[in-house]
Amino acid sequence: MRRTTLLSLAALALVAIGAIGFGVANIAPLDVLAIIGKSLFGLPIGGEISAGSTSIVMEIRLPRILAAIAVGAALATSGAAFQSLLRNPLADPYVLGTSSGAALGAAIAFLLPITGIAWELGGVQLAAFVGALASVALVWRIAGIGSGEERIASVLLVGYAVASLLAAALSLVMLASGANLRAIFGFLLGGLDGVTWPRLAAAAVPITLATLLLARRGRALAAFLLGDEGATHLGIDVRRERRIAVALATLATASAVALAGLVGFVGLVVPHLARLAVGSDPRAVFPLSAIGGALLLLLADTVARTIGVPVGVITALIGAPFLLWLLHRARAGYAL
Amino acid sequence: MSANTSPNDATPYELLGAKNLQVDLGGTTILRDVSLSIGPGERVAIVGPNGAGKTTLMRALSGAVPATSGEIILCSEPIQNLSRETIARSIAVVSSDIALPFATRVDELVALGRIPHGRGPAGPSAHDRERANAAIERVGASHLQRRDVRTLSAGERQLAAVALGLAQETPILALDEPTAHLDLRHRMEIADLLISLAGDETIMKTKRSTSCATDSAA
Secondary structure: OHHHHHHHHHHHHHHHHHHHHOOOOOOOHHHHHHHHHHHHHOOOOOOOOOHHHHHHHHHHHHHHHHHHHHHHHHHHHHHHHHHHHOOOOOOOOOOOOHHHHHHHHHHHHHHOOOOHHHHHOOHHHHHHHHHHHHHHHHHHHHHOOOOOOOOHHHHHHHHHHHHHHHHHHHHHHHHOOHHHHHHHHHHHHOOOOOOOHHHHHHHHHHHHHHHHHHHHOHHHHHHHHHHHHHHHHOOOOHHHHHHHHHHHHHHHHHHHHHHHOOOOOHHHHHHHHHHHHHOOOHHHHHHHHHHHHHHHHHHHHHHHHHHOOOHHHHHHHHHHHHHHHHHHHHHOOOOO | OOOOOOOOOOOOOOOEEEEEEEEEEOOEEEEEEEEEEEOOOOEEEEEOOOOOOHHHHHHHHOOOOOOOEEEEEEOOEEHHHOOHHHHHOOEEEEOOOOOOOOOOEHHHHHHHHHHHHOOOOOOOOHHHHHHHHHHHHHOOOHHHOOOEHHHOOHHHHHHHHHHHHHHOOOOEEEEEOOOOOOOHHHHHHHHHHHHHOOOOOEEEEEEOOOOOHHHHHO
């Protein structure tokens, strides 16, 4: 298990360096290392690198690649958390309405006359973040998460109902949006174009914090495999742990959605892949999901920016057939 | 945990006890005036028809539902003074139907029994795996170790459930209807297993039928 995690971490690092160099202006991996070493740590290496290459790496590609890593890790980890919490293999990070809330928030922000500095600082991202949190708060409230009275099926149903309601509201806003329709549509497809250092930092800090804290709750989430009653008998305070895990997974998801829009399938598929490799214990699934999600989104985004389509389209193109293949294997003997 | 006196003391040491226990759930009284006392090494069967409150009694005795009135003593300590973790290190409660949402190997399932003994975010340690495998061996299920729990037969799943309880390494092992859904032969096998477990655990189990209570309560 530890070996799998270390190997995949090494793979992620290699792919990241390759991806930074890859693009219209190709930069050799060693030069990429030299540029990063020089710019971030002041190392006296790589004397013959042009200012243009440095600016491409440091201002455009590095923040974008780090964003792909952060968003992929956040989505896959919270997907794994929601699947464990709700004991449902079909749960994904958006199961409590995060995606619809974020989309509605972003759509409203596109319509508001905010310009200039607020826009630069990420008005849309902030609105998406608030929308995501608001929808989960609503589901939390109605389904009574953490009250001890909640039923998992009803949490899923309430999540679905709230998401449908918000989706209807989103349709209305899109109808009324006129010229902004394309921008809203772009957000719905998900993408990492135009990620800047400040926006990356604003999302990456809560994502890192939430995923690390979530990983620390792995023991409780492992006990959830046996259901509420079973977890109680293993010494877990079920209500408290469920509240904490939902809050952390929501924070990670909302931050990821704010930065990258609605990127689908990463949070659903990657945890299942991780389980294939290391079994169902969340303590093993979390780190591998985080790395796998980062790797998948990084690869998908590299393809996306090469052929010029939103990354969400690529993840759906890879993810949907892959899910079908997993289900096919399930029929052939392997069960999710 | 404060007291852990030897079972050979002059006065019999009470491992698990209830005095005038009453439990109300949703306005209905499920248990009324239940008193019992169980000592180390005892094998106890709680027998009653469906709806008699066997499962509720077991849940109350393990602190999963609060007592409305009366008193529960676990390891010489009133249960309300014990943390959930301490309770989980004192009494292992195993349900008869384990339903897992994901493919899980038997040894992975049984390793979950080590959770009350764990600390920090790391998964089961080498020692935990060793203890889990020892528990699987004690129930004679080593050949099932790497099988997906969800593909096991009802009888095999019961073995895995008992191993899960044993891996928790508690002085008390409580099994809720461990022979439910089993045919007579497998029921006898589980009963024999529970009698023959060569440990110091106090074993408490619930069952519906009275037909072979004397056999398996031993």
